[in-house]
Amino acid sequence: MASFDDIDFRALLAGKKREWDRFVAAAAPVIHAVARRVVAAHGVAVEEAVDVAQDVFVRLCADDRRLLRSYDPARASLGTWLAVVARSCAVDHLRRRRQQHAPLDDVPESAVSVEDRHVERLNIPPGLLTERQALVLKLLYDREMDVAEAAALLKVDAQTVRSTHHKAMLRLREHFRVEA
Amino acid sequence: MNEKDPVGSEAQKALWARLKAGAAMPPAASLPPVADAELAAWLDGGLEPQAAARVEARLAADPALLDAALDVAGALREAGEPAPDRLVTRAQALVGFEAERQQRAAGGLSRWFAGWRRSLELAAVAGAFLVVCATGFSLGGGFQEAYADDSFDVAYYVTSPLDSGVTGFLVEQGDQQ
Structure with missing residues (x-):
């Protein structure tokens, strides 16, 4: 199996076709695994995972590989960073798709709200627990x-x-x- | 929770539930958001203690972020499973097309050449055709050989002296007239 260690990141960012092919071979299992989990969590058919993963690759090379350029090897391994980014892209992809297919009246207000609705109010008094x-x-x-x-x-x-x-x-x- | 673990008794669960239902505290939404790069660094264990504590505070209060962390950790464990071939093929095709598009969009001399590319190709084909014709014609003797043959025939009839047979025949023809 292809490894991230074999990838010349500079050549990848320069748009070298051979390096991109190696990168895809190494990244596809990680990105597809993320896509499978995301589609399952959103109640979407698992066959759609390939399309979701493909959309992640499209985003990675869009705008002259702007997203790939944001990777900092000093902070995290490429595999972990890719998995995190892939999950964000996949969730975003499914959210956009759901909004495109559903009539606006059917979309709950909470789904289109810009409020940070994910944050739970945990009632832990400050300083009680680390x-x-x-x-x-x-x-x-x-x-x-x-x-x-x-x-x-x-x-x-x-x-x-x-x-x-x-x-x-x-x-x-x-x-x-x-x-x- | 695993029954073998010495943690997670009913009393302890009740304590946790009581804490969650307890008195109000400052809203967790006031916690700073965690960027993807920061979450990746935390998952790799590469953050300084203070930065890690900030991420963990958000993880404890933000179910969506915790879902993301657990999904990523799980996906990394499953990444040994190969991806479908059609995904790899389609993804690899992205850069070939992208590079070609960028090359067309590139400015300067390459752009000028790109605009004239079709004309240059036609000119090259026409030039090659002419070279082939000229070479074939030269190998066949060219203009010089054809002209030399014509000159020989004319010179033979015009410049060579008439022999006596011919002149006698002409004299006889003249007498008859």
């Missing part, structure tokens, strides 16, 4: 992930997750005991 502790509780309880899955996402070992959870629970107990 950001990491809050995220660990969220993953374990709201997303029902197990310790190993949470540890993999956070790039830490399972014992660190358990320890973070334990400290968070101590703080919560203390908080509610004082409050009561």
